[in-house]
Amino acid sequence: MERHTIAVLVNDVPGVLTRVANLFGQRGFNIDSITVGASEEAGLSRMIITTGGDERQLDQLIKQLNKLIDVISVTHLSKDPMVSRELALIKVDATPSQLVELNGIVEPFRASIVDIGPNSLIVQVTGDSDKIDALLVLLQPYGIRELTRTGCIAMARSIVPAAAAV
Amino acid sequence: MSVEAAALTNRISGADIGMGEVLTGAETLLRCLILEQVEYVFGYPGGAVLPIYDSLYSSRLKHILTRHEQGAIHAADGYARATGKPGVVIATSGPGATNLVTGIATAQMDSIPLVCITGNVAQHLIGSDAFQEANITGITLPITKHNYMVRDIRDLPRIVKEAFYIATTGRPGPVLIDIPKDVSNAKAPFYYPEKVEIRGYVPTRVPSDEDIEKFLQVIQAAKKPVILAGGGVIAANADSELLAFAEKTRIPVINTFMGLGGFPGDHELALNMPGMHGSYAANQALLNADCVIGMGARFDDRITMGRTKEFAPHAKIVHIDIDPAELGKNVATMLPIAGDVKSTLRKVLPLAQACDTAEWLAQLKAWQEAYPYRYKKVEGELKPQEVIEMLYETTQGDAIITTDVGQHQMWVAQYYKFKRTRSLISSGGLGTMGFGFPAAIGAQLAHPGRTVIAVVGDGGFQMTNQELAILHQYNVPVKVVILNNKCLGMVRQWQELFYDNRYSQVDLSNSPDFVKLAEAYGVKGMRATTPAEAREVWKEALAYDGPVVIDFQVTEEENVYPMVAAGNTLDQMVMGDE
Numbered sequence: 207m208e209r210h211t212i213a214v215l216v217n218d219v220p221g222v223l224t225r226v227a228n229l230f231g232q233r234g235f236n237i238d239s240i241t242v243g244a245s246e247e248a249g250l251s252r253m254i255i256t257t258g259g260d261e262r263q264l265d266q267l268i269k270q271l272n273k274l275i276d277v278i279s280v281t282h283l284s285k286d287p288m289v290s291r292e293l294a295l296i297k298v299d300a301t302p303s304q305l306v307e308l309n310g311i312v313e314p315f316r317a318s319i320v321d322i323g324p325n326s327l328i329v330q331v332t333g334d335s336d337k338i339d340a341l342l343v344l345l346q347p348y349g350i351r352e353l354t355r356t357g358c359i360a361m362a363r364s365i366v367p368a369a370a371a372v
Numbered sequence: 373m374s375v376e377a378a379a380l381t382n383r384i385s386g387a388d389i390g391m392g393e394v395l396t397g398a399e400t401l402l403r404c405l406i407l408e409q410v411e412y413v414f415g416y417p418g419g420a421v422l423p424i425y426d427s428l429y430s431s432r433l434k435h436i437l438t439r440h441e442q443g444a445i446h447a448a449d450g451y452a453r454a455t456g457k458p459g460v461v462i463a464t465s466g467p468g469a470t471n472l473v474t475g476i477a478t479a480q481m482d483s484i485p486l487v488c489i490t491g492n493v494a495q496h497l498i499g500s501d502a503f504q505e506a507n508i509t510g511i512t513l514p515i516t517k518h519n520y521m522v523r524d525i526r527d528l529p530r531i532v533k534e535a536f537y538i539a540t541t542g543r544p545g546p547v548l549i550d551i552p553k554d555v556s557n558a559k560a561p562f563y564y565p566e567k568v569e570i571r572g573y574v575p576t577r578v579p580s581d582e583d584i585e586k587f588l589q590v591i592q593a594a595k596k597p598v599i600l601a602g603g604g605v606i607a608a609n610a611d612s613e614l615l616a617f618a619e620k621t622r623i624p625v626i627n628t629f630m631g632l633g634g635f636p637g638d639h640e641l642a643l644n645m646p647g648m649h650g651s652y653a654a655n656q657a658l659l660n661a662d663c664v665i666g667m668g669a670r671f672d673d674r675i676t677m678g679r680t681k682e683f684a685p686h687a688k689i690v691h692i693d694i695d696p697a698e699l700g701k702n703v704a705t706m707l708p709i710a711g712d713v714k715s716t717l718r719k720v721l722p723l724a725q726a727c728d729t730a731e732w733l734a735q736l737k738a739w740q741e742a743y744p745y746r747y748k749k750v751e752g753e754l755k756p757q758e759v760i761e762m763l764y765e766t767t768q769g770d771a772i773i774t775t776d777v778g779q780h781q782m783w784v785a786q787y788y789k790f791k792r793t794r795s796l797i798s799s800g801g802l803g804t805m806g807f808g809f810p811a812a813i814g815a816q817l818a819h820p821g822r823t824v825i826a827v828v829g830d831g832g833f834q835m836t837n838q839e840l841a842i843l844h845q846y847n848v849p850v851k852v853v854i855l856n857n858k859c860l861g862m863v864r865q866w867q868e869l870f871y872d873n874r875y876s877q878v879d880l881s882n883s884p885d886f887v888k889l890a891e892a893y894g895v896k897g898m899r900a901t902t903p904a905e906a907r908e909v910w911k912e913a914l915a916y917d918g919p920v921v922i923d924f925q926v927t928e929e930e931n932v933y934p935m936v937a938a939g940n941t942l943d944q945m946v947m948g949d950e
């Protein structure tokens with residue numbers, strides 16, 4: 207199943223998240239992640255939704271979202287080059303003596319250790335999903351006590367190579 | 373008169389609608405309804421809508437007090453289907469609001485414009501599980517085109533204006549407005565907006581010249597084209613355009629169940645209904661067509677049988693629909709056209725030419741003649757199909773017929789040839805039992821001069837028969853035709869065919885005496901058990917100036933044929949008894 211990232215610009219009114227989430231449930235679409243926050247315009251929010259499905263399902267999903275009165279626009283971001291980011295906090299079983307070793311792992315990922323306790327420390331990492339997954343694999347052997355990830359936020363790249371622009 | 377004109381007249385005349393006048397939320401609501409040219413409101417009072425009912429007391433709006441909120445909303449729906457104007461219903465909070473749910477879902481599935489107004493508890497109580505509190509906007513989220521909760525009286529006029537606009541434009545549908553009691557009681561100067569602007573809502577779509585060009589090419593190349601005309605033809609008031617288009621191009625027309633009446637059923641190009649209980653000719657047309665033109669039809673699974681890949685296997689499919697999400701939703705289309713049927717046909721009509729369909733039409737005619745709808749007559753026994761044929765003969769396809777859901781509904785579709793648009797009123801998408809009778813009340817109020825017949829089963833009628841009170845109270849001359857087979861007929865049919873005659877919970881032989889029931893409500897009741905009696909009684913009922921309930925006691929174990937069993941394809945039709 208293909209993964210897609212779509213941006214949904216919505217009126218910032220009560221219940222709008224429920225409307226969007228409900229549509230996924232009602233129509234049998236899956237939500238992998240959803241993030242909502244302010245947009246560049248007062249009164250409008252932007253939702254970034256990652257979902258799976260073939261082209262027909264995606265087409266139908268976009269059309270159904272467009273039918274919602276509070277939806278202003280729907281953009282299929284992942285069809286063109288885009289920048290996407292996720293944030294994760296990872297609590298790893300480790301003592302301060304392992305700090306140097308762990309720093310060696312997280313640094314190439316431009317992640318950082320943001321809290322240190324007697325038996326655990328917290329790694330903060332941002333990047334696309336794959337990068338975070340890769341770091342998790344490396345941290346796994348130490349023991350991951352707690353993990354929290356945001357959904358992804360994304361934006362189309364400003365310069366789209368001619369060939370990629372369809 | 374347009375809404376703007378009405379507003380203007382009222383402002384100029386300084387009559388009872390003044391702009392800037394300080395009004396309560398309840399008064400504001402009712403003035404908005406008058407400005408929207410609402411004629412009838414169907415509803416039921418209660419604590420949370422008391423301010424509204426108090427204002428109704430001195431309003432010029434006509435309110436119909438039904439005996440159940442479900443009756444109110446189906447009546448509003450019947451009014452909307454019969455007129456194309458939005459139906460309006462008012463219910464109180466909590467149980468009043470939840471009693472609307474079936475009716476809202478019914479309207480949503482068939483794209484019927486409704487504005488539903490519900491009361492709610494005062495805002496400071498919302499979320500506290502207060503007495504008669506229900507989160508009706510949450511409950512109706514998936515079954516409304518849109519819904520609102522009014523949090524400030526100053527938003528109320530805009531919201532009502534938007535609600536009517538949303539309900540009636542684009543693909544129509546139900547819109548709900550929930551008004552907390554403190555908003556109904558609050559006061560503010562009244563201003564009604566002149567225009568509606570909803571960003572991101574694009575209700576009107578006219579196809580591009582390029583689409584029209586492609587469309588013409590496809591039909592000109594076709595040898596065996598067929599139009600599949602759905603409810604969208606009726607919603608768009610495109611019946612005369614469809615007639616002109618079909619006659620000019622000589623393309624035959626299949627009407628879906630929701631589309632019946634959108635094209636005259638007795639026309640030489642008419643093929644009746646396709647699908648599960650459709651005609652042999654209509655199903656053969658789909659199986660053999662090289663081009664299917666869907667117009668405001670959504671390729672529902674009662675037509676495709678869910679086997680969308682095997683549906684119309686040789687055809688290029690053109691699909692015209694106001695709702696872009698319908699294009700490609702159920703079947704893969706060769707040419708999707710986003711546009712309402714009326715404006716599309718208006719663009720196409722001057723350019724269209726006659727297609728070379730003589731041979732195809734001859735083939736279809738042969739199928740129609742070889743396999744008409746038929747049933748076995750038995751001496752002295754009253755067959756349900758015979759009753760419908762009688763209704764057709766005596767009204768010449770001119771009556772408004774509402775139905776409930778079940779076998780009688782399918783017999784109406786088969787044996788009554790609807791000639792006029794908006795003359796079949798039935799719950800197609802949701803298949804709501806209990807719909808037909810209250811919907812007839814709404815249709816009759818909308819058209820006091822026309823014959824309105826509610827054809828109902830003995831099962832469905834008992835879901836909303838308390839609305840008999842309305843017939844008497846407001847003297848609404850609906851003719852209620854009960855096809856009484858003493859059972860839940862359609863369920864019994866499935867149990868006979870697919871569950872080895874194990875008739876589980878379908879016996880209705882203990883129903884009340886419907887004649888006495890009618891009389892108890894002050895309505896004339898009649899009964900017929902033989903074909904001869906049926907003719908006599910029906911003649912009297914038609915001539916009678918007022919409401920009548922007729923208990924037609926029909927053959928109990930009669931099945932609807934032809935039939936394509938769910939999961940089969942259209943070529944696996946069972947032709948039935950004869």
Ligand SMILES: Cc1ncc(C[n+]2csc(CCOP(=O)(O)OP(=O)(O)O)c2C)c(N)n1
Pocket residue numbers: 776777778779780781803804805806828829830831832833855857859860861862863
């Ligand atoms: C509210 C509701 N409940 C259940 C059904 C399922 N159902 C479909 S047809 C039918 C039987 C209808 O019997 P009746 O009203 O007597 O009509 P008939 O089929 O005998 O003409 C039932 C129970 C339904 N459509 N709607």
